[in-house]
Amino acid sequence: MIISVTLAAGEGTRMKSKIPKILHKICGKPLLEYVIDSCNRINVDKNIVVVGHGAEIVKEYFKDSSLIFKTQPISKDAPYGTGFAVMQAIDEISDDSIVIILYGDTPLITEETVRKLLDFHRTGNFDATVLSAIFENPEGYGRIIRDDEGNISKIVEDKDATTFEKEINEINSGMYSFSGRALKYALGKLKNYNSQNEYYITDVIRILNDEEYKVGVFVIDNPIEVYGVNSRSQLALCEKVIQKRINEKLMLDGVTIIDPDNTYIEEDVTIGSDTIIYPGVTLEGNTIIGEDCIIRGNTRITDSQILDRVYIESSVIESSTVGYDCHIGPYSHLRPDSHLGQNVKIGNFVEVKKATIMDNSKAGHLAYIGDAQVGKCVNVGCGVIFVNYNGREKFKTIVGDHAFLGSNSNLVAPVLIKDWGYIAAGSTITKDVEEGDLSIARAHQVNKEGWVEKKGFKKRK
Structure with missing residues (x-):
């Protein structure tokens, strides 16, 4: 059995935030979730x-997960330290298990590194393995101090x-x-x-080493993975690293990202091949983009599905589907x-809300389509408003196939425009x-001859 114990009890005072440090997000996901995801991908039990x-805020956030939470006592009399934190999980640890110690504020640790650490631990038949890194500074x-034989x-x-x-530039990552x-x-x-009256996990390594247990050291390939978040600036640095990973993976899968440094794409977004993403685009949540799409300008798409060959420019799409x-x-x-x-x-300045618009219909500009069902091949003219709210309730408008909604029309719901209906x-x-009816619902035009001059709005020559 493989068990992960992730230490996440720190206050994070340097974040200067009401939010627990491990719930601060990078590319849409909390710091802690990245660590847990790395464990889940290698099938930690x-x-x-x-x-x-x-603690209660963290538990509430992850209430639908399978995480096992242990709460470390917090009081002026309670001991502290990494060793004390690990002690809180001792009743969940079986003798025949392998235990990985990680930290909730180190989101850059990857599944590959966790897997390599475990493989090294098993292959060497170690009782304990320290994850180390080589730092220039x-x-x-x-520091990891080795003997003459390299142990x-x-x-x-x-x-x-x-x-x-x-x-010595080989450092202890704190992960084991x-x-x-x-x-x-x-x-x-x-x-x-x-002097700190704390229990240290490093003392566990000392105890095992002193009693001739077999202790190994695995040097990580990329030292950036052990980088922790203790401040907003460190949060931003980690965001850059994860954003680069996301963009590089997408580009390897056949997506063109014109300017990766100025494109924000979250980890759960999927994009089909030959889609082109221009600078300034933001793709969030569980968004799915199809193949051969072009997305330009300051577009933000959240939790939506965009099918193939869609062109989007400088628009906002939320929890919707686009065919x-x-x-x-x-x-x-x-x-x-x-x-x-x-x-x-x-088109330009058109807002759609809780509405279905069928094939080949168009709303070119300056329209509001809310709480509606619009059929096929419908023309929604400039300035058309679907009037769906009476101040207390929302009502639905249904427009049939091939209808024509003339410019500056108001459709006061609930109302039905049948197939081929024509609104003046x-x-x-x-x-x-x-x-097939033409509907005209406007006041009769009256022209008052000479009215402007009579009112003095126009000066006589």
């Missing part, structure tokens, strides 16, 4: 998270290191793998006889629960329109 500050990190001798904290030891039996044994012998060969924008807004069929055009420009429609 049990994920334990040790929480402390903001190791200041502030504990780990001890871990020395930066503040306790000698001048010679400070020159243990045999369950060895870890439980060493945790039982931990003491907090130090094949549609043309959206510029400056269109598809609000939640909008559904477009094939070859639909939604400037009409306010409050009654159903039968198939």
Whole structure:
């Protein structure tokens, strides 16, 4: 059995936030979720998270997950330290398990690294394995001290290191793998006889080493993976790294991203081959983009499905679906629960909300289509408003196939425009329109001769 124990009890004071540090997001996902995802991808059997500050908020966020939460006591009299945090999970650790110790604020750790750490641990038949990294500037990190045969001798904290030891650039990441039996044994012998009155997980390594358990060190390939988040600037740095990973994977899969540094795409977004993403585009949530699409300008798409060969420019699409060969924008807004069929055009400054628009229909500009069902081959003229709200309730408008909605028309719901219905420009429609009828609903035009001059608006010559 493989068990992960992720330490996530820190207060994160340098974030200066009401939100627990591990819930701050990178590319749409909390820091903690990246760590757990890396474990899940290698089929860890049990994920334990040790929480402390903001514990209830964290638990609520992950209430639908299979995570096992252990709460570290927080009081002025309670001991602290990484060793004490791991102790909170001891009743979940079996003797025959392998335990991985990780941190909730290190989102860059990858599944490949966790898998390699486990493989190294198993292959070497180690009781404990330290994950180390080579840093050009190791200041502030504990150093890995090796003996003449290259085995780990001890871990020395930066503040306790000698001048010679400070020159060592192999650092302790704070991440480990243990045999369950060895870890439980060493945790039982931990003491907090130090200036901080804390229990340190590094002392577990010392205890096992002193008692001639087999302790190994696995050097990580890419040291950036052990980078932690303690401030907003570090959060931004990690966001850049993860964004680069996402974009590179998409480009390897056949997506063209014109300017990766100025394109924001979250991890759960999928994009088909030969789609082109221009600078300024934001793709969020569980968005699916098909093949051969072009997305330009300041477009934001969230939790939506866009099928193949769709062109979108400078528009917002939220929780909606867009069919094949549609043309959206510029400056269109598809609000939640909008559904477009094939070859639909939604043009300049058109807003659609909770509406279905069928194949080959178009709304070229300056229209509002809300709470509606619009049939095939319908023309929605400039300035058409679907009047769906009376101040208390929403009502639905149904427009049949091949209808024509003239410019500046108002359709006051609930109302039905049947197939081939024709609405004259400037009409306010409050009654159903039968198939093939022309509906004119506007006041009779009256021209008052000489009225402007009589009112003195126009000066006489």
